[in-house]
Amino acid sequence: MAKKTLSKAYEPQISEGKWYQYWVDHDFFHAEDKSDKKPFSIVIPPPNVTGILHMGHALNNSLQDITIRAKRMQGYNTLWMPGTDHAGIATQNVVEQELAKEGLTRFDLGREKFVERVWQWRTKYGGVIINQLKRLGSSCDWQRERFTMDEGLSKAVREVFVRLYNANLIYQGDYIVNWCPRCHTAISDLEVEYKEEGGFLWNIRYPYKDGTGEIVVATTRPETMLGDTAVAVNPADARYKDVIGKDVILPLVNRVIPIIADDYVTMEFGSGAVKITPSSDPADFAMAERHNLEIVKIMDGNGAITAAGGVYEGQDRYECRKNVVEDLKAGGYLISVEPYSHNVGKCYRCKTDIEPLVSRQWFVKVQPLAKAATAAVVKGNTKIVPPMWEATYYEWMNNIRDWCISRQLWWGHRIPVWYCEGCGKVIVATHDPDHCPGCNGTKLRQDEDVLDTWFSSALWPFSTMGWPEQTEALKTFYPTSVLITAFDIIFFWVARMMMMGLYIMDDVPFKDVYIHALVRDEKGEKMSKSKGNSIDPLEIIDKFGADAFRFTLAALTAQGRDVRISEERIEGYKFFVNKIWNATKFSLMNLEDYAGGAVQANPSDESLPDRWIKSRLNKVIDDVTKGIDEYRYNDAAMSLYQFIWHELCDWYLELSKPVLYGKETPEKKLAAQHSLFVVLKSSLQLLHPFMPFVTEEIWQTLIDDGSSIMVSAFPKPEAQYEDEAAERQMAIVMEVITKIRNIRAEMGLPLAKKLKVVVSAPDEEMTSLIIACKRYILNLANVEKLAFGEVNEEAKNYATGVVGSIRLFVLLEEADVVGEKARLEKEMAKIDKELAVVSKKLENPSFMEKAAPDVIRKEEEKYRQFKEKYAALEEALKRFGITG
RNA sequence: AGGCACGUAGCUCAGGGGGAGAGCGCCAUCCUGACGCGGUGGAUGUCCAGGGUUCAAAUCCCUGCGUGCCUACCA
Known part of the structure; x- marks a missing residue:
């Protein structure tokens, strides 16, 4: 090798941009639609366009990149499909805020202009x-980058909508949905976050119409009484047996409403009677049905109101609450108010209190889809790793409710109706009619919702x-090999991709789903901007x-744990990066006269350390390959860390120095140069997916052949x-x-x-082992004279050590x-303890009778040693006149 | 309220039926010709508590305590 050197220290700022550009320029990230190589594909969980890393x-992306880079080096035709999603509410909010600065609302612009403006943004x-x-190093196939609002993807959306509609899996109807009064749109059940809040429980009396008395109901939302259309009691409740079917007069409103019986009512809670507001409460809505x-x-x-x-x-809902309470009090209807803590639903985008509201919306009937999606995991067509998340997946699939898919926004895929x-x-079509x-009329109005x-x-x-389209890409890369994501979107995304993939493609969207941890701060708290504990990855x-x-x-990601x-x-x-850098620098200095892999060393010239480090390398190759394949990135x-730092650097390089310095034969x-080169090169390749x-x-610098x-071949054992x-012999020498x-x-x-x-x-x-390895002992233990034999029994100026x-x-x-x-006694005490444990076992007849023979043999060997x-x-110790 | 996970060295965490591990920190020591972003050596643990299964439990099972998360329409 020609004389090559590395700079004093590795400078990421210089290297990162340079090599990323080099990879892109050489098209290394690009996957071929058609190839003789076996395919391996991952689709990125698309981040929001509004997002920042x-x-x-x-x-998430480091793990995907590690996998995809390893597979690429292993010779697969690897596709990592990148892109972003249009994030309806979030993006619309961002642009609306931008408009607000100009004193405008989206209504000032009108729908078309507004959407145009979002595209500009x-x-x-x-x-x-x-x-x-890209700064992270992600090796995505950028030529294929997609956006959920792209023409092609929009076409897919329409096509799927029409298919589901025609299969009666999409329907429209007036139902109660979660409504965000600030975003002005319906949102799905999943988009509601519940937060426990301190509120009040108001107890209100509703008089019977016949004047014979009253029934007491409790509520956390007194303003909703304006919409009450019944009072419900449990049919098994003896207290109310006789009033079922009776009418009450709704205070303030004076509407006559019935008392009905329904199992849903919990007798033990409050008075056992509950007011029913079908328009403002999902449970009440169900009861109304x-x-x-x-x-x-x-x-x-x-x-x-x-x-x-x-x-x-x-009146605003909270203003109205105040007024209703006052009026109830004034009318003598309010019995009591008690502090009460309960869950309040919030919009996951803007944290506004959700208002359950009856409105006309579009829904996907998910039960039939969920059934297939569940079966696919049961059958193992898709494997969830770690398996603990399967339960979560099943649990949700089994209790799934219809999915409200319409949003009263302007930014998104407009419903093709x-x-x-x-x-x-009603016309449902993939192309604008x-x-x-029906009537040949041309006055058509598209559904307003997205x-x-x-x-x-x-x-x-x-x-x-x-x-x-039936593309080559689909044929080659669908189903994808693995989906790598965090557990917080199992329901939002993984489950829904499973349902859609199975329904539309008749096959699972991915063979494996690897669920990784959530990143938290040092104290274990979820990072968030509002808490101020977030670390910016770019910094x-x-x-x-x-x-x-x-x-x-990678090192911190144990399966299923938080990071x-x-x-x-x-x-x-x-x-560690610095250590690798310096180990290479050292190697380069000692490989100047080495001709790369061109000249084969004679095996008989290989030293024990040469043989040892290569054998160890084999094990590490195996560990790393399996670790990545089984999503045990930390292992x-x-x-790699252990091998490179503690075996390669601490032992092998130290042991090889004299040979490399020319103190032995050329x-x-x-042979040493050859081993060093092979091990270093392979180590770098094993490290490459991570670093x-x-x-x-x-x-x-090291290979320097263009x-x-x-895209080099990943090492194989x-x-x-x-x-x-x-390995056995080196273990003794090292010890x-x-x-x-x-x-x-x-001994100081x-x-x-x-x-x-x-x-x-x-x-x-x-x-002969010690003789052969004498020079290593002399060098690494700083010994000048190594003799064989025994020491005189009276010699008190020797310290004794035992190795095997x-x-x-x-x-x-x-x-x-x-x-x-003191030193000897300390060590003996330690061994004595071990000995006690082992002999207790060996003296136990049950152990000797029932334990596996190899375990017994192992224990016996331990005892002997x-x-x-x-x-x-x-x-x-006897030399010092004392017996242990 | 249910479900899931977790509780191992001062800290952060791996491991997981038969000799307690790593990184950081700590103590001591070394400026040895790649690296002080380094080398060498060392100390430290009722593996949460209690019970059970087993020849053998930190590891499997049950109970409890503690912590975190997810799900849920008791007004």
């Missing part, structure tokens, strides 16, 4: 999060690939580099590297070295002092009887 995105700001994903009750709509889209509310008309003004016919197929954003997101796995990248950041996320992240932790992995990351040096930038930077690490004997270092430290011998050591090995095999059946005697400057005695070690230490 947060920790959750960073984790999207063009200008919609790419922000995409660019942030059961009992054919009148529905009096008392609230409008602004949360204000309608004309049906009589004198309260026009037209009404003929002539004959009133120009005349009514679809829930999640409706288009649910189609993402196939709409992004060109459906409804982290600027500060520590994308590689350190990605590696941290608590702190800068301290990231810094630790930045040090893969930790295995043949042996070549794409630094590994490319190093590759370009190739890129990101090599049979010829497998060497159990080398001998560690033991001598340990004695040095414990200065590090600079070269030691004299006598080794007593029990047999030929051990003796090998005994080590370290010559002390002068007899340190006290220090050595402890005993041997103990005896050796005891003997050493």
Whole structure:
């Protein structure tokens, strides 16, 4: 190799942009629709166009990129499909706020102009999060980037709507829905967040019409009484047996309403009687359906009282509450008020109190779809990892309610339904009709509503690939290999993609679903801007580099757990990046005269460390490959960390220094260089999915043949590297070295002092191993003389160490009887404890009878070794005139 | 109210029926020709509590306590 060097330290700011551009320029991210390679595909959970990258995105996309980069290197035709969703409410809100600054509302612009304005906003700001994903290193196929409002995806939306409608799986009707009075739209059940709030429980008397008394009801929302159309009691409630069917007079309104019986009513709560407001409460609405009750709509889209509310008309719901309470009090109807804590639904977008409201909306009938989606997971066509989330998925699928898909917004996919003004016919079509197929009239009016954003997101796995066209991409990449996402959108997205994929494509959208953790701060709290505890991923990248950041996320992601992240932790992995950098720098210095893989070293020139490190490499390749395949990213990351830092750097490089410095034969040096090169190169490749930038930077210097690490072949375990004997022998040598270092430290011998050591090995095999590895012991334990034999029984100036059946005697400057005695006794006490545990087992007849034979053998071997070690230490102690 | 998860070294967490692990921190030590963003050595644990299953439990089961999350129409 020619003389090559790396700069003093790795500089992420310089490398990251450079190599990302290089990859893009070389089209490495691009997947071919047709290829001989096996396909591997992932669709990105599309972030909102309004979004900016947060920790959750960073984790999610790091894991996807690790998987996709590994698979790409493993020779798959890999597609990572990127894009964003149009985020109906959020985006509309953003643009409305922008307009507000100009003193305008969307109504001033009108629908068409407003939508145009949103598109302008999207063009200008919609790419922000995409660019942030690039900063992370995401290797998405950007040529295929999609947006849920794209022409193609919009076509898919219409097509699906029409199909579902024709299959009677979409219907329109007047039902109670969650209404956000601020966003002015219906939202789905999932988009309501419940928060416990302190409120009051008002107890109100409703007099019987016949004047014979009264019934008491309790409510947390007194204003809704304006819309009451019944009072309900439990049919089994003896207290009210006789009043069922009686009428009461609704106070303030003076409407006559019946007392009905329904199982829904809890006898134990309050008075056991409950007021029924079908227009303002989902449960009451359901009861109204059961009992054919009148529905009096008392609230409008602004949360204000309608004309049906009589004198309260026009009042805001909370203003009205105050007035109603006062009037009830004045009329003598209010019995009591007690503080009461209850759940209040909030709009997940703007946190405004949700108002359950009866209105005309579109719904998807989900039961039939959910059935298939459940079955697919039961059958294992889609595997959820970790399996614990299956329960959550089933639970929701089994209790699913129809999905309200219409939104009273302007930004989104307009519902493909037209009404003929002539004959009133409802036309549902994929293409805008120009005349009514019923009466031929041309006065058609399209439905004003748009679809829930999640409706288009649910189609993402196939709409992004060109459906409804039967594209090559679909044939190659659907179903996708895996969906990687966080648990908080299992219901919103995963479940709905399953339903739509199965219905439309007749196949699951993904073979695996990997559910990862949520990122929290050091204290375990969910990060949020309002709490001020959020860490900006871009700041982290600027500060520590994308590689350190990605590696941290991977290393902390244990399956199913939360990830608590702190800068301290990231810094630790930045040090790891630095370690890799310096190990390479060292390697380059010692590979100057090495011809790469061109010259094969003679196996007989390989040292024990050479054989050992390659055998270890094999294990790490296996760990990393399996770790990524099984979504145990943390195991893969930790295995690499341990191997590179503690085995490669701490041991192998140290052991190889003399050979590399030319202190042995050129043949042996070549063998060491070869091992070093192979292990370093493979390590970089294994690291690449986790740390794409630094590994490319190093590759370009180390390999320097115009190739890129990101499309190099991912390492596979090599049979010829497998060497159990080398691993076993190295373990002994390493332990001998560690033991001598340990004695040095414990006996307070200065590090600079070269030691004299006598080794007593029990047999030929051990003796020759120690002889063969003598130079390693001399170097790494700083020993100047290593002799074989025994020490004199009276010699009190030796410290004794035992490694397996090998005994080590370290010559002390002068007899340190006290220090050595203490040291030996401490170690013996430790062994004694172990020995007690083992012998207790071996003396237990039940154990000997019932335990597995290999366990018994193992325990016996343990016993033998402890005993041997103990005896050796005891003997050493005897030299000091004391017996253990 | 139900469901799920978690409780392991000072901190953050892996592991998971047969010898308690990592990173950080801590203590001591070393400026050895890649790295002080480094090297070497060390200390520390009733593996939440109680019961059960088992030859063997930190690990499996039950109960309790604590923590977090999800779901839910008791007004």
